[in-house]
Amino acid sequence: MTYIVKPVNHHPNLEKNKLGLTRRDYEGTISTLCAGCGHDSISAAVIEACYDLSLSSDQIAKLSGIGCSSKSPSYFLNQAHGFNSVHGRMPSVATGANLGNQDLLYLGVSGDGDTAGIGIGQFMHAARRQLNITYIVENNGTYGLTKGQFSATNDQGSKSKYGEENLLAPIDLPTMAIQLGAGFVGRSFSGDKDQLIPLLKAAMKFKGFSLIDIISPCVTFNNHAGSTKSYDHIREHNESVSSLDFVPIGQEIKTSYEEGSRVDVPLHDGAILSLEKLSKKYNPLDKSLAVQSLNEAEKNGKVLTGLLYINPEVKDHTEILNISDTPLNQFSDKDLCPGSDKLAKVNASLN
Amino acid sequence: MKKLSSTNEFVIKFANVNGSGSASANQMFAKGIFRSGVPVSPKNIFPSNIQGLPTWFEIRASERGYLGRKAGIDFMVAMNPQSYAQDVAEINPGGYLLYDSSWKREFNRDDINVIEVPLTSLCVNEFQNPKTRLLFKNLVYVGALSYLMSMNKDIFIELIEEQFKGKEKLISPNVQALEMGFNYAKTNLAGSCDIKVIQKNLTDGMILTNGNNAGGLGCVYGGATVCAWYPITPSTSLAESYKKYCDQFRIDKETGKNKFAYVQAEDELASIGMAIGANWNGARAFTATSGPGISLMTEFVGLAYFAEIPIVIFNIQRGGPSTGMPTRTQQSDILSCAYASHGDTKHVMLIPSDPKECFEFAAESFDISDRLQTPVFVLSDLDIGMNDWTCPEFEWDDAKEFDRGKVLSKDDLENMESWGRYLDVDGDGIPFRTLPGTHPEKGAYFARGSSHDEYARYVEDGEVNARNLKRILKKFKGAHKFLPKPVFKQDTNASSIGLIYFGSTEAAMQESLDQLSISGFPIDAMRIRSFPFSAEVWEFIHQHESVFLVEQNRDAQMRTLIISEGNINPEKFISILCFDGSPITANFISESIIEILSDKNISQASEEIK
Numbered sequence: 001m002t003y004i005v006k007p008v009n010h011h012p013n014l015e016k017n018k019l020g021l022t023r024r025d026y027e028g029t030i031s032t033l034c035a036g037c038g039h040d041s042i043s044a045a046v047i048e049a050c051y052d053l054s055l056s057s058d059q060i061a062k063l064s065g066i067g068c069s070s071k072s073p074s075y076f077l078n079q080a081h082g083f084n085s086v087h088g089r090m091p092s093v094a095t096g097a098n099l100g101n102q103d104l105l106y107l108g109v110s111g112d113g114d115t116a117g118i119g120i121g122q123f124m125h126a127a128r129r130q131l132n133i134t135y136i137v138e139n140n141g142t143y144g145l146t147k148g149q150f151s152a153t154n155d156q157g158s159k160s161k162y163g164e165e166n167l168l169a170p171i172d173l174p175t176m177a178i179q180l181g182a183g184f185v186g187r188s189f190s191g192d193k194d195q196l197i198p199l200l201k202a203a204m205k206f207k208g209f210s211l212i213d214i215i216s217p218c219v220t221f222n223n224h225a226g227s228t229k230s231y232d233h234i235r236e237h238n239e240s241v242s243s244l245d246f247v248p249i250g251q252e253i254k255t256s257y258e259e260g261s262r263v264d265v266p267l268h269d270g271a272i273l274s275l276e277k278l279s280k281k282y283n284p285l286d287k288s289l290a291v292q293s294l295n296e297a298e299k300n301g302k303v304l305t306g307l308l309y310i311n312p313e314v315k316d317h318t319e320i321l322n323i324s325d326t327p328l329n330q331f332s333d334k335d336l337c338p339g340s341d342k343l344a345k346v347n348a349s350l351n
Numbered sequence: 352m353k354k355l356s357s358t359n360e361f362v363i364k365f366a367n368v369n370g371s372g373s374a375s376a377n378q379m380f381a382k383g384i385f386r387s388g389v390p391v392s393p394k395n396i397f398p399s400n401i402q403g404l405p406t407w408f409e410i411r412a413s414e415r416g417y418l419g420r421k422a423g424i425d426f427m428v429a430m431n432p433q434s435y436a437q438d439v440a441e442i443n444p445g446g447y448l449l450y451d452s453s454w455k456r457e458f459n460r461d462d463i464n465v466i467e468v469p470l471t472s473l474c475v476n477e478f479q480n481p482k483t484r485l486l487f488k489n490l491v492y493v494g495a496l497s498y499l500m501s502m503n504k505d506i507f508i509e510l511i512e513e514q515f516k517g518k519e520k521l522i523s524p525n526v527q528a529l530e531m532g533f534n535y536a537k538t539n540l541a542g543s544c545d546i547k548v549i550q551k552n553l554t555d556g557m558i559l560t561n562g563n564n565a566g567g568l569g570c571v572y573g574g575a576t577v578c579a580w581y582p583i584t585p586s587t588s589l590a591e592s593y594k595k596y597c598d599q600f601r602i603d604k605e606t607g608k609n610k611f612a613y614v615q616a617e618d619e620l621a622s623i624g625m626a627i628g629a630n631w632n633g634a635r636a637f638t639a640t641s642g643p644g645i646s647l648m649t650e651f652v653g654l655a656y657f658a659e660i661p662i663v664i665f666n667i668q669r670g671g672p673s674t675g676m677p678t679r680t681q682q683s684d685i686l687s688c689a690y691a692s693h694g695d696t697k698h699v700m701l702i703p704s705d706p707k708e709c710f711e712f713a714a715e716s717f718d719i720s721d722r723l724q725t726p727v728f729v730l731s732d733l734d735i736g737m738n739d740w741t742c743p744e745f746e747w748d749d750a751k752e753f754d755r756g757k758v759l760s761k762d763d764l765e766n767m768e769s770w771g772r773y774l775d776v777d778g779d780g781i782p783f784r785t786l787p788g789t790h791p792e793k794g795a796y797f798a799r800g801s802s803h804d805e806y807a808r809y810v811e812d813g814e815v816n817a818r819n820l821k822r823i824l825k826k827f828k829g830a831h832k833f834l835p836k837p838v839f840k841q842d843t844n845a846s847s848i849g850l851i852y853f854g855s856t857e858a859a860m861q862e863s864l865d866q867l868s869i870s871g872f873p874i875d876a877m878r879i880r881s882f883p884f885s886a887e888v889w890e891f892i893h894q895h896e897s898v899f900l901v902e903q904n905r906d907a908q909m910r911t912l913i914i915s916e917g918n919i920n921p922e923k924f925i926s927i928l929c930f931d932g933s934p935i936t937a938n939f940i941s942e943s944i945i946e947i948l949s950d951k952n953i954s955q956a957s958e959e960i961k
Contacts, residue, residue: 058791061632074797074809081787083631084799085624086654092579092621096628096636097787099577099612104632104788122624125617324608328576329634329786331610333753336574338600340747346568346596347744350558351385 018054026050026057028075033068038190038216038231039138043075045193046107046136049200050077053248060105061097065090065119068145068218069111069138080107088119091126094133095317101327102318105204106133113143116152116171123173127182127209132316134203135211137173138190140218141229148221159226173213174308175294178287183208183314185290187305189234190216199307201246207268208314215303234303241282241293242306247272265312275307284310353445354464355425356545359389359414363426363496363546366438367489370402373430376489377408379510380496381739384412385559386506388551390741392418392858394734394934399584399677405434414551418741419859420934426546428492430470439463447544449492449499466543468495473531478524487528494532499544504533558706558744562735565706565745566665567592569713570637571600571611574753575663577636579614579625581644584677585733586667589639590615619644623651623664630661631798633758633786635717637663642671642684645691652726653692654800659773659782659823661720661756664688665713665729667736670932679932680733682854683904688728689882689912695820699830700728700882704857705735707742708880712835719833721756723826724784732903734855734934757783764793772796772807773819780826827883834881837888840864844875848948849895853879853909855934856901862937863944870941872948874899882912889917899944901927903935 014022026047031040050060057079064070066087073082085093094108115123115137126133141154150158153173154166174185184206188196196214203210215234217223223230228237249270257276263284265273275284283289290309297304355361363380367373374395381393392411398404411421426447429438435456442448444462452467470491474484497504508526515521566589570578580590590613597611612629616622622638629636640648645666655662668684670676688700699719701712712729720727757777764770764785770793773782782805785794796807802816803809810816840861852860857878864876877891892898892913900910907926914921927943929935 056791058795059788061787063628079792079795081785081795082797082799083628083658084797084801085627086650086800089620089624089651092616092624093628093631095614095621096577096579096625096630097632098628099579099614099625100629100632100634100636101788121617122621125621318612321612321614322607322609323612324603324606324610327634328610328612328629329632331574331576333574335610336576336601337572337747337753338596340749342600343572343745343747347558350560350564351554351744 017051019056021051023047023051026077028078031075033071034220036219038140039069039072040075041190041193042136042138042214042216043072045196045200046076048197049204053201053204055105060107062107062109063090063094063097064109065114067111067114069109070114072138073109088114088117089122090114091119091122091131095126095129095131098132098317099323100329102132102323103327108133108135110135110137112137112139112141112151112153116173124176124180127177127180127211129317130181130183130208130314130320132207132318133209134200135209137211137213138216139213140216140222142218142222144218144221155228158228161221161224172294172298174211175291177211178290178309182211183311184210185309186211186307187213189238189305190214191231191235195240195243195305198244198246202244202273202307205246205267205269205271208316237301237303239297239302239304240278240306241304241308242278242284243276244307245274247274265310267312284308352464354545355443355445355447358547358549359412359551361425361546362409362411362421362423363428364424364441365408365428365430366434367406367408367430369398369400369404369406372486373489374408376493379507380493381410382510382559383497383502383506384410384548385554385741387502387548388554389414389548390416390418390553391559392740394420394738397678405431412548414553417862417937419862419937422936422938447546449495451488464543466540468492468532468535473535477531483524490525490528491532494529495536498533498536499540501547503550554741556744557741559739559741560706561737561739562703562706562709562731563589563667563737564592565710566713566729566731568596569710571596572747573635573714573717575635575637575717576610577612577626577629577634579616579622579636580639581616581619581622583641583644585669585737586639586641586665588737589665589667619647620651623648623662626662627651627655627660637665639665639667641667641669643674645684645687649692652698653694653696655726656692656696656698657800658798659724660798661724662726663716663720663729664726665731668730668732676932678733680855680934681903681930681932682732683908683930684730685904685908685912688730697827698726698728699723699834700730701835702730702853702880703735704854704878705742706740707745709735710745718754722754722833723830724756724781725826730854732855757781759783759785759789759794761790764790770794771805773803774805775822779829780822831883831885834885836885837880837891838878840876844894846874847896848874848899849891850874850876850899850901851879852876852901856903859935859937859940863940866937866941867944870945872945884913884916892917892919892923898924899927900924901940903929905930
């Protein structure tokens with residue numbers, strides 16, 4: 001938001017992070033979503049993750065498309081620049097922004113309509129390009145702003161608030177993202193902040209395309225009996241494959257995970273992602289196993305959550321394109337314009 | 352038999368089979384004329400096809416500098432039996448037909464001069480490889496032509512050496528093919544052609560290039576760092592030119608890394624989205640497309656317009672509507688660009704008329720877009736974009752600095768009490784913007800396409816939204832200050848009749864004005880170079896009783912734009928419209944105007960046209 005100086009009253013003893021900031025410094029404007037909306041819990045988790053990582057808001061860019069989910073970037077990180085683009089097209093805007101300055105942390109917020117419907121093409125290509133973004137899908141299976149139509153992630157047989165049955169099979173975004181080469185793919189539930197916050201932190205530290213598909217029940221249009229995206233349904237069918245700790249650079253790994261069930265994944269900046277595999281056979285570094293597990297879970301009516309897949313080896317889009325380490329928006333006229341001497345040579349080549 | 356006789360003034364046409372390697376030989380012949388110091392305008396008339404369909408290449412040489420397309424062919428090189436009938440019919444009486452006489456033919460014209468060269472037989476005797484035989488046929492006719500037209504053969508040898516620099520092995524067989532044609536003509540065809548190219552120095556200080564090559568180069572000079580695009584004829588080569596020149600000028604010598612990003616997007620929507628995202632971040636970015644791409648991009652154009660994000664969009668116009676004629680030229684996207692997107696939107700357009708202006712306008716477009724914080728369309732067309740034009744050399748002033756517009760620095764923000772992203776501080780309707788990451792506490796805002804107030808806050812207050820729309824209009828109304836002014840063919844007006852034209856029509860216009868003058872109809876002419884129109888445009892219209900408006904589209908789109916923006920009486924305009932996909936000719940313009948001026952009084956004519 002454009003700044004107008006307004007007093008922020010903090011309790012003097014409010015806890016502070018490494019930057020000397022409190023959680024309140026990471027807040028946004030007051031949410032205009034429905035009371036109890038899962039999206040607001042996600043906003044709270046984003047605030048918590050950024051606070052924990054001691055991120056500087058001005059080094060974060062928040063981008064979104066259109067829909068209830070896409071409104072939510074207003075509700076966190078007031079000091080971060082935001083871009084509410086057009087429906088389904090956030091990935092391309094974020095791709096361009098990232099080309100302009102790869103040093104910022106890009107936080108993309110989208111919904112299931114915005115990503116799995118109108119924007120599925122751009123989503124797929126952003127994953128394929130390994131755009132360095134934390135791509136959050138606030139997935140409620142419904143078009144909330146237009147009053148409850150089914151979205152493409154809605155499960156077959158799931159009932160709308162008005163009793164109508166969804167006849168089509170759903171698109172599973174994590175499966176698709178893994179197959180397209182995304183480097184980091186997770187799923188979580190807006191009601192499970194213990195799982196969601198570390199997942200968000202890890203995704204933000206990951207260099208490459210990180211998708212977090214977050215089931216986020218719509219209290220108004222998709223939270224009734226018969227819906228497979230209601231709070232009750234998800235709580236009953238949630239099956240976590242991993243729980244994780246994010247260990248910053250230089251910090252000793254102290255997790256309570258049992259020896260043998262732990263996987264430590266080094267991230268680009270040297271931080272460590274320490275994972276506990278909840279199922280003995282699950283390995284988030286194994287792409288085909290991840291896809292297979294997702295398919296099996298779907299067959300059994302389970303919702304697999306946690307870090308589903310990670311490939312710490314990926315190169316991100318700007319690395320693939322061999323773009324200079326100095327961001328493109330920071331070059332001077334002289335760096336960019338070849339000048340008249342070079343032009344004389346061009347002329348000579350054309351006569 | 353009458354034989355057309357001329358020196359340095361003629362049209363030669365090559366009829367070939369697409370994919371037979373003819374284009375580079377034909378291009379070489381055009382360049383040979385250019386190197387002989389004679390202005391030349393080659394035009395590639397090609398099908399939307401890779402191999403097999405007929406394709407043509409027309410070259411007009413004119414020491415008078417008349418470089419528009421001219422109907423009627425003086426010399427036809429007919430290499431494609433598929434199109435013999437139509438090719439032969441096009442030849443002017445007394446003109447020449449050169450064909451591959453390995454298979455003898457009779458042509459139903461007794462008023463043309465048939466020149467027989469057994470191209471295939473010559474190549475079969477000389478070369479072993481079947482593919483080589485096919486390719487070299489083209490060079491054999493270039494060699495024959497150079498003899499027939501009394502050209503200096505060494506010019507072509509030099510061109511071959513330049514073309515195959517680094518692949519020296521290929522030079523000698525190519526030269527061999529050229530010599531073979533030359534020698535065959537010398538031995539068998541002496542005196543059979545009276546069209547000659549005589550060395551002049553009229554191309555000193557000139558270059559031979561196309562608008563897309565120039566536009567891509569202009570983007571490099573204008574500081575563009577991001578090119579996001581999707582392949583579409585006839586714009587593709589502009590993006591490719593940008594890449595080509597970036598590879599020369601924008602790779603850091605020490606690190607080997609790129610000071611540019613070149614992204615082929617998955618579609619036009621993504622390409623414009625990327626360019627907008629980069630510009631939002633302060634990296635100059637553009638996209639290049641053609642009509643169908645513009646249709647796809649319009650939602651994003653509205654976002655950039657309303658959120659006030661700079662972006663440059665090249666539209667290399669082609670024949671529409673719909674998929675239309677992808678490989679033919681038109682000026683038929685005037686209205687779809689001027690008013691692109693839903694709601695009240697109007698956009699800045701720059702309209703270059705030749706490759707030199709493509710270079711200049713491309714470079715300037717980024718300053719204009721940054722200054723006005725709005726989309727800028729550069730409206731070229733296939734004729735400028737893909738055909739080579741003889742035009743003055745590119746120029747650059749090293750003292751020039753980019754105008755990045757009203758962007759607040761960290762220090763600016765530090766010293767400001769308050770700031771509103773969409774607040775009109777200077778009274779020109781142009782607000783100040785910030786780039787992400789500039790300041791730790793100040794200057795963040797939410798860019799959005801939904802209604803917002805001066806402080807970028809989402810509002811649904813109709814008055815606030817109306818106020819914002821009015822401010823954006825104010826900005827638009829002041830835009831002409833930053834745009835290229837119209838150019839006039841005369842120093843002072845001398846006629847009660849005016850003529851307005853724009854873009855690639857320039858090539859035909861000088862010739863047409865000279866023809867009109869000789870026929871006793873001198874008229875004043877103005878070339879529009881940008882939109883919104885400046886005061887000079889309105890003055891010119893008001894100073895003339897009637898105004899001809901020459902356009903390469905069906906619906907007189909520029910006329911509609913002028914009438915609606917200037918509230919001008921429609922009866923004042925008489926449209927001359929060419930929309931068959933071929934570049935407009937001087938004869939067409941002059942004949943249309945002379946017919947109207949001689950047969951009817953003007954008000955009657957405009958009454959009928961209405």
